[in-house]
Amino acid sequence: MSKAADTAAENRPEQAGTEQGRYVIAGGEFTRDQRYIATRITADGRDGYPVEPGRYRLVVSRACPWASRVIIQRRLLGLEEALPMAVAGPTHDARSWTFDLDPDGRDPVLGIERLQEAYFARFPGYERGITVPAIVDTTTGQVVTNNYPQIEWDLAHEWRAHQRPGAPDLFPEAHREEMTELDKVVFKDVNNGVYRCGFAGSQEAYEKAYAQLFGRLDWLSARLEQQRYLIGDTITESDIRLFTTLVRFDAVYHGHFKCNRTKLTEMPVLWAYARDLFQTPGFGDTVDFDHIKRHYYQVHTDINPTGIVPCGPELEGWLSPHGREALGGRPFGDGTPPGPPRADEVVPPAHTPYAA
Known part of the structure; x- marks a missing residue:
């Protein structure tokens, strides 16, 4: 499949x-x-x-x-x-x-x-x-x-x-049908939804995408309020899909793409969920906020003609306690966490909150 x-x-x-x-x-x-x-x-x-x-x-x-x-x-x-x-x-x-x-x-x-x-x-x-x-x-x-x-x-x-010994099962057989259906709506309304807001060519198209984006984020918040991960009690590929949008939300999508009803930091469940994943080995240690901001603000000259890259937001909050472990779950299931990143793949210290 x-x-x-x-x-x-x-x-x-x-x-x-x-x-x-x-x-x-x-x-x-x-x-x-x-x-x-x-x-x-x-x-x-x-x-x-x-x-x-x-x-x-x-x-x-x-x-x-x-x-x-x-x-x-x-x-x-x-x-x-x-x-x-x-x-x-x-x-x-x-x-x-x-x-x-x-x-x-x-x-x-x-x-x-x-x-x-x-x-x-x-x-x-x-x-x-x-x-x-x-x-x-x-x-x-x-x-x-x-x-x-x-x-x-x-x-x-x-x-x-x-694969390494202890590699997690990111596509668990028992949840594949549910993952497929969830991934479709997350792609449409969230992963691609932020782009549908940012690159909309009319007010009507923008407002439609905006409503679908935040409606889906509210739906995801309700889903994650009582469970640590999107599917089952372990990290799956569905969590990876959502994380890569959430981690960019306040840095670029909120302002640059006009997804500005609320910041991620103002959505308590999703903010805690995103921090939980960010602090999980293999997630936050791959994120380069400098590259993220430079790409969106310097490449999209039709949206940001000056090419000015904003200084914020501050990154320290990504390492603050999230409390999601109280919901249980086993991040890697029967597997184990990955080791540290290779020396030649470490994100530059100035581009990540892990610098501290």
Whole structure:
């Protein structure tokens, strides 16, 4: 059973702005191009790409919520050695994400300046968004896939032989049907809902998205009031999906995307839930608030033409007590927490509350 059902849309409206994958349809309503590269990396190599530790490179940006989901999952499953990671800079232009964090502005393994080069190596003149996360085959320099929900599913299942001992089950069989239904509404109203607010092209479209976003956040608050996690008593992929939106909420979505009914810090249940996950190994230690803010405020020049990046909010609250352990639950189920991040993947101290 695939978790990629929410990538099946075939909307082809006119593209607008510099945000890769951003589209606006008639009436001003934002929609997202979800036509991803369908190739999979599998244990049996049936698509021509077998699971081979060290062969592939996971290209991400810590600014991107969709890439952050895969970064977190990779940490939780202990796939750092099997699937090395390249971190692109937090900003991009209309063409591509770039490797400006690396010496000479080139990824040291792929030898390229722009992720676009890996897409074009396989699909000359590729016309869709040059998106992250993407997995590149280092033997050819060609992109394999950018289908992030399928990547998540495959890391959990096709890469199982290379996971760390004690890796958690993020897709528990007993809850998959419930997860699928929950993930659909969270994607529509929350993960993509903040974008539908921020990139709305009309007042009507904005107000519709705004109402759906906060209606769903209220619904999630009620759901989480008496249970520690979204599904069952352990962390699942559904929690990862929600976390990557919540962790960006006050820093960018509240002001930049006009999602301003209330801040996350003013929604007690969701704020405690988000802090609980942030303080769980594998979550907060992957978050780079500097990259997040620089991306949204500097790339979206149609929304923020000055490119000024706000100084706040303060980050210390992310490490404050949350009290959610009183609800019980076992974060990793029968598994164990991941160890500390690799030395070469530690978030710069100035970009995280863990600096203290």
